[in-house]
Amino acid sequence: MPFFDIPILKLLANTVDILLVWYVIYKLIMVIRGTKAVQLLKGIFVILLVKIISDHLYLKALSWMMEQALTWGFLAIIIIFQPELRRALEQLGRGKLFSRSGTPEEEEQEKVVEAIIKATDYMAKRRIGALISIERETGMSDYIETGIPLDSKISSELLINIFIPNTPLHDGAVIIQKHNVAAAACYLPLSESPFISKELGTRHRAALGISEVTDSVTVVVSEETGSVSLTKNGELHRDLSPEKFKELLRNELLSQTKSKQSSSARWNWRVNKSDR
Structure with missing residues (x-):
């Protein structure tokens, strides 16, 4: 009896075959998700339904018209969506097509995190004061309206240029909303907590103030010392090393995969110098 004629093994082989086909389809959907090819798939579905x-x-x-559309449509697809097909083939060649990948939302958030990290590192080394607040669940439209609207794609270069001293937008906070720089030169509420040291500067007070009334994450770069701080939920962590800052920022903004160990990181109120 041939090996694959055994019923159990044949059933197992068919199951594996179906699972592999579904996995390939799933990964292909992930490749085209968020691109104009999604609308094309909807159009093909409509044509098939009409047929x-x-x-x-x-x-x-x-019926003849729909048949012709399907017959010649695939040739048109290859021509029109050549960039998407090339990208998929490149990913397959690099072995990334079937690797674990995030959703477009996660990828956009990852870009935000990387831009903030890069800009913060640049400004900290040169002691360029900065105040960057990232909106999460609680809306910040009231504070966005106090600044200069930008609605620009986020990049480290843009953040750095905003905070260069003596430029029109450097004084105030940048607010990031839905992966974009919504506005610059925004006014944030200063914390009124009686437990804050009087030595704490305006930027840190504003960062703490906005964290007390929203769930935003706010990054502060000290103009005096170049130290980096981060606030969340009325808590302040100062003098962060580059590695610790990256860890905290990633844990907060990429919170879907946050570990318990990272979420229990200590937050303290240690203040060394006054910061503006």
Whole structure:
């Protein structure tokens, strides 16, 4: 008896075959998700639906038109969506097509995190004061309206240029909303907590103030010392090393995969110098 004629092994082989096909389809959907190819798939689905209906209702002319659209449509797809197909083939060649990948939302958030980290590192080394607040669940539209609207794609270069001293937008806070720089030169509420040291500068007070009324994460770069701080939920962590800052920022903004160990990181109120 041939090996694959054994019923259990044949059933197992068929199951594995189906799972692999579904996995390939899933990864292909992840590749085209968020691109214009999604609208194309909807159009193909509509054509197939019309073709099936016309066949059942014996609408020969309409059925012939849909058949021609499907026959020649695939050639048009190859021409029109050549960039997307090339990208998929490149990913396959690099072995990334079937690697674990995030959703477009996660990828956009990752870009935000990387831009902030890069800009913060640059400004900290040169002691360029900065105040960057990232909106999460609680809306910050009221504070965005106090600044200069930008609605620009976020990049480290843009953040650095905003905070260069003596430029029109450097004084105030940048607010990031939905992966974009929503506005610059925004006014944030100063914390009124009686437990804050009087030595704490305006930027840190504003960062603590906004963290007390929203769930935003706010990054502060000290103009005096170049130290980096981060606030969240009325808590302040100062003098962060580059590695610790990256860890905290990633844990907060990429919170879906946050570990318990990272979420229990200590937050303290140690203040060394006054910061503006």
